[in-house]
Amino acid sequence: MVIKITNTEEMRAIEAAADEAGISYQTMMERAGQAAAERALQLIEHLSDPRVTVLIGPGNNGGDGLVTGLLIKQANEAADVRFYLLTERPEDDPYIPVIHEVGLFTALASDDGDKRVLRNMVASSDLVIDALFGIGIRLPLRDEAAKVLRAVRRGLLDREKEHKEAETWSINPAQAPSEAGSGVKILAIDGPSGLDFDTGQIDTTALTADETVTFIAAKYGQLLFPGAQSVGQLTVANLGIPDKVKELKSIEATLLDAATVADLLPARNQDSNKGTFGKAMIVAGSVNYVGAANLAARSAYRSGVGLVSVASARPVAGMLAAATPEATWVLLPHDMGVVSDGATDMFFEEIGKYSALLIGPGMGQEDTTQRFLFQVLDHNRKQAVPKRRGLGFANLPPANDTEDDKAEASELPPLVIDADGLNMLSKEDEWWKHLPENTILTPHPGEMARLTGLSIEEVQKDRFGIVSEKAKEWNTIILLKGAHTLIAEPKGRVTALPFKNDALATAGTGDVLAGLIVGLLAQGMAPYDAACAGAYLHAFAGEFAAQALGPRSVIASDVIDALSSAFKALTPA
C-alpha cells in the first residue's frame, strides 16, 4: 500500500468518492475510530487502570473521538474513559446515546465556565485524545475552542508539577532523573486541533501531540513546519479505501514507507563478485575539506556497491588513504589543493569504468574547480547531442541523425551533484541546461535558496510547491533536504520522507547521504528510486543512531555505522 499525501480539498473529494463506492461516511468514521483506538490502547497498555480524557469537537473529528473512546472502553474494561464536549453534539449523533448507556462520564464546556472540570480531568489523565478539530478547521480558533485548549495545557502543567514534586522527596545526585515530563501522552486524531492541514501553520494554543493517527492519506500540513513539530509520530490508516478510487489514485505526492523501500532495493545474488555490484566514483574533497570525501566513500561502501573510488586533489588522497582503506584513488591535477580545470582529461580517461558518479562534497568553490565541473558537464553534453536535441540546447551544433551519432550516448554515468557542486552550479546563468538528464541534485534549503534565487524562508514555506516546480523547470531530480526531506522529478512525482530527527542536524551527514545515493545508483537503481531509497535509509540510520546514542551526541560517522542496522531492518535475512 502506497501512502498518498493530499490537501484538504483533495481529501474531501476522496471521501466523497469512497462514499459513492460504498464505504459510507459513518463506516469511515468507525474505521477511523478503530485505528485511533488501536494506537491509544498501545499507549496505555502498561497501566493497570488507565485514565483517558477524550476532547470532542462539533464535527466529524469529534465523531472519530467518540468512537475511539467507546472502543478503548470496550477493549479495556479497566480504563476510565471520559469525554469533554466543546459543544453539544448534533441531535442525530449515534454515539452519545451509547456513551450514556455505558455510563461513561461526559462534561460540556458551556457548563464549565472557568474550565476547572476540564483542568482536573486532564491533570488526572494518563492519556489525552485530541478530537476537537481535523481538516474542517479554518484558523484562527474561535474563543471557546482556544479557552478549552489553554485549560488543557494548564491541566498538563498541573500534572507535570505534581510529578516533579513527588520526585523531590529524595534525590540521588549521582543518578539521572527517571522520566522527563509528566507521563501524560497526547494522541491527536488527524492532527493537533489548530493545525492548518494545507500549510502547516498552527494556532499558538494547539497541543503538542506524541502521536497522530490520520486517515486515508497524509496531509501536507502534517509534514510542514511549524505544525509538523506538534504532530509527533504519524500513523496513516487507509480505512480500506481501495487504491483504484480515481481521486486517490491520481494523487502524485506520496509518503515513503519501509516496505516500499525494501521492494526498491536491488536483489543480491550469492554467485557474485565485486564487479556485479557496480563501481562508484566520488569526486570530492579539497585541502580545506578533507573529511567529506571520506564520509561519502565509507557511506557508499555500506550501500553494498562493489567498488568506490575517490577522485580528488593529490594532497587529499595523501591525508585520507589510511582512513578509508577500502577506497581506490584517482589522483587529479590540482591547484593549491583544489581540483583544477586541468583535471578534465584525466577524469574522462577514468570515468568509463564507473556505473555512477557523485561530484561535489568538500570540493570548495574556486574558479578553477568550477571550470572543471562545467567542462565535465559540457564535454558530456557535446557527446550526447543527438539524444538531447529539442530539450533547449540551442547553442549546440546541429546533429545529423546517422546511426553513429545515435550510438554516442552520454559519457557520464548516472550523476549526483551535492554540496559545493551545487554552489558552483548556482554561480552560472541557466546552469540547469548543462545537466545530463536524470541528474540528482541534493540541496539543503540554503543551497536550494542559492539555486533558485529565493530566500531560505520562501523555500521552507512552500517546500512541496517549490521542489515540484523546479524539478519541472530544470528537468532534473531534486532532493530537498531537511526534516521531511522531499524528492521530486520533472514528470510530477514527489515523495516525502516520514522522518524528522534532529540527530541528523550535524556536519557531514549530507556527505553520508550523497555517498549512499551514488552507491545505490552504481548498483543499477533508477535515479529517482536511488534518491528515495538513499534518503530513507539515511534517515532510518539516523533513527537507529539516535536510539543508541541519544540525538544530541550523534555524529555523521555514527550514521554510517548505523546504516547496516537500517539495511538489515529493511531486508531481514
Ligand SMILES: NC(=O)C1=CN([C@@H]2O[C@H](COP(=O)(O)OP(=O)(O)OC[C@H]3O[C@@H](n4cnc5c(N)ncnc54)[C@H](O)[C@@H]3O)[C@@H](O)[C@H]2O)[C@@H](O)CC1
Ligand atoms: N468524512 C468522513 O467521514 C471522514 C472524516 N474523518 C474525520 O472528519 C474530520 C473532518 O470533519 P469535519 O469536516 O466535520 O470537520 P472538523 O470536525 O475537523 O471541524 C469542523 C467543525 O469545526 C468548527 N470549526 C471550524 N473552524 C473553527 C475555528 N476556527 N474555531 C472553532 N471551531 C471551528 C466548525 O464549525 C465545525 O463544527 C477529519 O479531520 C477526520 O478526523 C474521518 O473519520 C475519516 C472519514
Ligand SMILES: Nc1ncnc2c1ncn2[C@@H]1O[C@H](COP(=O)(O)OP(=O)(O)O)[C@@H](O)[C@H]1O
Ligand atoms: N531535523 C532533521 N530531520 C531529518 N533530517 C535532517 C534533519 N536535519 C538534517 N537532516 C538531514 O541531514 C542531512 C544534512 O545534510 P547537509 O545539510 O548537507 O549537511 P552537511 O553538508 O554538513 O553534510 C540531510 O540529509 C538532511 O535531510
Ligand SMILES: [K+]
Ligand atoms: K484533532
